Amino acid sequence: MTDAKKALALREENGGVAQNNLADDIRRMEPEFQAAMPSGKEAARLVRDALTALRNTYNLGKCDTASVLGSLMTCAQLGLRPGVLGHAWVLPYYDGKKRRHVAQLIIGYQGFIELAHRSPAVASIVARPVHERDTFDVDYGIADTLVHKPYRGPEGRGDITDYYAIVKFVGGGYAFWTMTRAECERHRDKYAPRKDKRIVGPWVSDFDAMALKTQIRMLAKFMPKSPELAQAIEADGTVRVDVSPDVEPAEASEHIDAEIIVDDETEVEWPETAVPGGAA
Numbered sequence: 001m002t003d004a005k006k007a008l009a010l011r012e013e014n015g016g017v018a019q020n021n022l023a024d025d026i027r028r029m030e031p032e033f034q035a036a037m038p039s040g041k042e043a044a045r046l047v048r049d050a051l052t053a054l055r056n057t058y059n060l061g062k063c064d065t066a067s068v069l070g071s072l073m074t075c076a077q078l079g080l081r082p083g084v085l086g087h088a089w090v091l092p093y094y095d096g097k098k099r100r101h102v103a104q105l106i107i108g109y110q111g112f113i114e115l116a117h118r119s120p121a122v123a124s125i126v127a128r129p130v131h132e133r134d135t136f137d138v139d140y141g142i143a144d145t146l147v148h149k150p151y152r153g154p155e156g157r158g159d160i161t162d163y164y165a166i167v168k169f170v171g172g173g174y175a176f177w178t179m180t181r182a183e184c185e186r187h188r189d190k191y192a193p194r195k196d197k198r199i200v201g202p203w204v205s206d207f208d209a210m211a212l213k214t215q216i217r218m219l220a221k222f223m224p225k226s227p228e229l230a231q232a233i234e235a236d237g238t239v240r241v242d243v244s245p246d247v248e249p250a251e252a253s254e255h256i257d258a259e260i261i262v263d264d265e266t267e268v269e270w271p272e273t274a275v276p277g278g279a280a
Helices: 003-013 021-028 030-036 043-056 065-078 109-116 181-191 207-222 227-235
Strands: 088-095 100-107 122-131 135-139 145-149 160-169 174-180
Touching (some): 021 043, 030 065, 065 100, 065 227, 109 122, 109 227, 122 207, 135 160, 145 160, 160 207, 174 181, 181 207, 207 227
Antiparallel strands (some): 122 160
16 A cells, blocks of 8 residues: 555544544554453454544543553453443543543443453353333342343333343352332432533433443442453543553552533433532
8 A cells, every 4th residue: 555545544544634643642552452452352453443432432532642542451451342342431521620631431331241251250140121011029038039021012111110230150149239210310310420510421321321330330249250340340430541551450540530521412401409509
């Protein structure tokens, strides 16, 4: 390929921009990503996923380069795909204290499931929603039981009322965690990122996925965790600027007080009763 064709291909891949330093930095990091990835994983695919996320994620290109590369390094170390398969997302936030845009890594429930399966003690793990016409019963006691039979009638299953996750262990035994939709909404109101008086981010655009993720995070307290899952729980929602493949994600990441950057379509009104200092 001639230099002109290479430049044109690069321009097209960068969305029509002749030069995109962040995209170039992501490409240059491919050897480091490969060194960090679990055996059998390909860094070239991670780079392609990252470039797609860069084009499609609102304002990600404005973020501090090291924080974007750091999030991608964590994805590489954990063997997760950013923006693909529900594994993880690299999202832009604004750090008001340092007046900079930074990228935070948000790990999805499918990413947690992928990592949970790497524990030799875990036979299977699933997370599911429950609809209003389903048969659903939970009994906490000497023998904890959960029964879920999806409704098959012509009316459809109806709205989602509950969420749960179940893990089955190698050698027998299981554990589960469940929350009602109302409980998930209260969890969202307490922990979701906000802009002014509005909830923003994944809890708006992907409520069900975030609710299922919450079930898995809560369930993880009662199950043997793979090292990767333990690292992912610590790294979820953090900023990382250390891009060394030799540093574990939890050690390189930190939680900061930052506001997520979103477009208007992903925002919803924050209920007045949930606003700190709002109406009682």
